[in-house]
Amino acid sequence: MKIGNVDLGPLPVLLAPLEDITDQAFRLICREYGADMVYTEFISSEGLIRDAQKSIKKLCFDERERPLGIQIFGHDAEAMRHATIVAQEVNPDLIDLNFGCPIRKVVNKGGGASLLKDIPRMLKITETVVRTTKLPVTVKTRLGWDEHSKIIIEVAERLQDCGISAITIHGRTRAQMYGGKADWTLIGEVKNNPRMHIPVIGNGDIDSPEKAQEMFTRFGVDGIMIGRAAIGNPWIFKHIKEYLQNGKVSGEVTxxxxxxxxxxxxxxxxxxxxxxxxxxxxxxxxxxxxxxxxxxxxxxxxxxxxxxxxxxxxxxxxxxxxxxxxx
Ligand SMILES: Cc1cc2nc3c(=O)[nH]c(=O)nc-3n(C[C@H](O)[C@H](O)[C@H](O)COP(=O)(O)O)c2cc1C
Incomplete structure (x- = not known):
């Protein structure tokens, strides 16, 4: 799978952005154990513009972490443009836009998953960021706002038309938060939509090598992303990669x-x-x-x-x- 010029090889397994978890120390360890790409925790565009130390610190990374994406969030295209300029200064491999965060403090300010209720704004932010940087821009989002608005198939096409280089889809709606089961069928439909030509990365509930393989084979996604199952368990990357290659996993973790x-x-x-x-x-x-x-x-x-x-x-x-x- 290639995202712009970033070549992640076949069947890549990515570490999801996780607030307060995927800091520099943990990202490095996951890369060592085989994660093909890592992301920063989400970073507030407003924080980056205000030069808030908490946000600026999150931009730090080590060269050994590459390929690395910086993930930003916000509700205002102009603020996201500024934040992109700040973020690209540290030369990440790509900029990822968070249109999926379900938590109230983000959604109430019009950021994260709330953009699934305001597609014109989502597209404007995306177009603005794509125009602002030469780096590949990617999006991470959900299926839709709730059960009655699973709009991801159309949204993915329109985001692609804005010039993004890949899309990651978490198979839940905002209303589901992290409950219930991730629904991968729509992720598969996005991947199999003949209009889509950018890589589609599937995310949600992968917690074993067997499940990882199943998602690749059943839904044909270009890559998979692991979140919660990697928390304190960086070995999951090694085990998945071994299983995808040889159909078995070497030894227990002592x-x-x-x-x-x-x-x-x-x-x-x-x-x-x-x-x-x-x-x-x-x-x-x-x-x-x-x-x-x-x-x-x-x-x-x-x-x-x-x-x-x-x-x-x-x-x-x-x-x-x-x-x-x-x-
Ligand atoms: C503690 C925690 C923090 C998260 N922080 C972020 C974040 O900063 N940015 C983001 O896009 N998603 C974030 N997510 C969502 C995950 O990246 C991922 O989409 C979700 O957990 C589903 O994948 P999983 O089933 O493999 O965990 C977070 C999830 C959790 C549980």
């Missing part, structure tokens, strides 16, 4: 692998954000890192109480020496 990857992740995050914040944010990922491990609950509960790397290192040492049952 406890030592989990500990050392989690430790590496935490150290990299501390370097960027400081110890306090990195440790707080890491609490969302322990569940993923240690799922399926015997005494998982015990390991996790203890980690959730720890506030320094010193304590965490000591606990990991104890866990790897198998002394943790009594604590």
């Amino acid at each position: 406890l030592i692998d989990r500990i050392s990857t989690c430790q590496r992740h935490l150290l990299a995050a501390i370097e960027k954000k400081g110890e306090k914040r990195a440790i707080l944010e890491m609490r969302k990922l322990y569940g993923g890192y240690f799922r399926g491990v015997p005494s998982f609950k015990n390991i996790k509960m203890k980690l959730l109480t720890m506030t320094t790397m010193y304590e965490i290192d000591a606990w990991f040492k104890q866990v790897s020496e198998n002394n943790y049952e009594n604590h």
Whole structure:
């Protein structure tokens, strides 16, 4: 699959943008384990224009993360144009437009998925951004606003006409938020629409190598994107890639692998954000890192109480020496 000049090879598996999760430290780890492309967390166009430090910091990335997309959101074409100019300064591989975020604080301001209710505005933003930058521009969106307005087939065509280089579709409506099951049939219909010629990336509920393969074969998508199943589980990329190539997955992830990857992740995050914040944010990922491990609950509960790397290192040492049952 190629997005503009960015060649992601056959059957690419992409890491989804995830707010407060897909920071630099985690993106690098996912790239190491085989994610073919990564995205920043969504970044507010208004924040970028105001030079808000929180937004500006999200533009930072490491060359080893490439190919990397910067995702921006907003409701105003002019603000999105400005934000594109700021974002392209750091030379990402592409700019991705978020037309899918369902959360109230974004939707109430007319951004994210609320643009599925205002297609003229969505198209104006897209055209403006495409005109502003030489980088490929992509869109990530949902099937529609709700059950009665699953308009993605027409919207995808019109976005393509604005000059985007790929579209990612999460198989839910805004009304579904993250509930129920993702419906891939419409994603498949977009892909099989003879008018579509840009790559179509499918997203929603892929949590195993088998499911990844099924989505490629049943729906013919050009690429797949993994979100929640990658949280604290970067191995999913390696396993999917192995399965797509050989029909099987090599070995289990050992406890030592989990500990050392989690430790590496935490150290990299501390370097960027400081110890306090990195440790707080890491609490969302322990569940993923240690799922399926015997005494998982015990390991996790203890980690959730720890506030320094010193304590965490000591606990990991104890866990790897198998002394943790009594604590
Ligand atoms: C905690 C969390 C944060 C998210 N942040 C973003 C975001 O910043 N930008 C975006 O386009 N989607 C975001 N999403 C949506 C995911 O990228 C993805 O579309 C969704 O989780 C469905 O894929 P999955 O079933 O593989 O998780 C977020 C989802 C979650 C659960």
